[in-house]
Amino acid sequence: MHVAMIGTGYVGLVSGTCFSEFGVDVVCVDKDRAKIEKLEQGVMPIYEPGLDDLVAKNVREGRLSFTADLSRAVKKADAVFIAVGTPTRRGDGHADLSYVYTAAKEIAAAMDGYTVVVTKSTVPVGTGDEVERIIREARPDAQFDVVSNPEFLREGSAISDFTHPDRVVIGTHSPRAQEVMRALYRPLHLIETPILFTSRTTSELIKYAANTFLATKISFINEVADLCEKVGADVQDVAKGIGLDGRIGKKFLHAGPGYGGSCFPKDTLALAHTARDIGVPLRIVETVIDINTKRKKAMAERVIAACGGSVAGKTIAVLGVAFKPNTDDMRDSPSLDILPQLQANGATVRAYDPEAMREAKALLPDVVWCDGTYETMEGADALVIITEWNQFRGLDFERVKALLRAPVLVDLRNIYNPDEMVRAGFDYHCIGRPLPLLHGEGK
Structure with a gap:
């Protein structure tokens, strides 16, 4: 053959x-x-x-x-x-x-x-x-x-x-x-x-329907995460509780900064436009696209809020810029919305990604690119985790605090346990999870 x-x-x-x-x-x-x-x-x-x-x-x-x-x-x-x-x-x-x-x-x-x-x-x-x-x-x-x-x-x-x-x-x-x-x-x-x-047309539609459904699950759990923050619920437990239902499944129920990559953004757009052109608009898909677009832009506001409402003159350390770990793909990555918005608000951004920096440097030329995880944090006023690479999952907390000017950690992927982070002395911010009462602003 x-x-x-x-x-x-x-x-x-x-x-x-x-x-x-x-x-x-x-x-x-x-x-x-x-x-x-x-x-x-x-x-x-x-x-x-x-x-x-x-x-x-x-x-x-x-x-x-x-x-x-x-x-x-x-x-x-x-x-x-x-x-x-x-x-x-x-x-x-x-x-x-x-x-x-x-x-x-x-x-x-x-x-x-x-x-x-x-x-x-x-x-x-x-x-x-x-x-x-x-x-x-x-x-x-x-x-x-x-x-x-x-x-x-x-x-x-x-x-x-x-x-x-x-x-x-x-x-x-x-x-x-x-x-x-x-x-x-x-x-x-x-x-x-x-x-x-x-049939050939059915096969073509299966691909778009599959990707759009997965994107819908992501946008759904992200909206649920916002609700969890208002009512004091834990989105990870909610995801586990609904994911154990075999009709729903546990995959793609991880709250975060929104989906990116080579497939979901372009495929949801293409399916929505095709459906609209033939007079059968897919309103759920159109809403998913809108939710995801707004969510990526809203993540910078979360970082700004964690820094006391302003990042002007501050240095923000960012770990991970690829749209997901184990790839160097920057297409429609949330970092492409978050980092420029922080810079537009007066921040200096220092960043590191294990594989995506070669491509990212061309897309984000004004970012200070660093050679390693801890070098990125030196003298920064806050640390932001955007991509959940494995090497970011076991940080030395004492070393991190010693390198940062202030122990502010914005975890957009919910890598760490809120109780442990607060006990370690961090002003910790995450997605859709309640924080201990001793956190202060997290009450």
């Missing part, structure tokens, strides 16, 4: 590498020759735990290669995956499908014999129909099927998610295409992974 993976971004590189681990001959294609050269040298364009080793292993064993020559890769392929970016289009919130359609045209020109063309990129309902139209118009006599096969990879856990998924969704009614896709995913049959065959 031969596969061409068009695009070496997050989805393409992880998917292509994991297919090669299954024993498939995979060629990953990208127009960026410099990127291809780095990949051939073992330099990863993204941070994903374990990916560099898995790439090196499969390159060494001859199952994985990289090229800028799309035509050569497609001619040999039984299946060609389109795994290019579909960012939010400026101005209207729709997904930008220009990269997908360009790939379709180039695939059409290069196909040789029956080929399954698979949209792995997250695309709105109907995109597969347009991809098929583009290819058919360019190659009327070509033998091919267009299949939808959405990805469900969590950044930081992508390899495990691909090799041990909850399910595989494949959108096609073509028996011949189904046979090819079954062969590709046959290794997952051994671990009894459910493989759901649907």
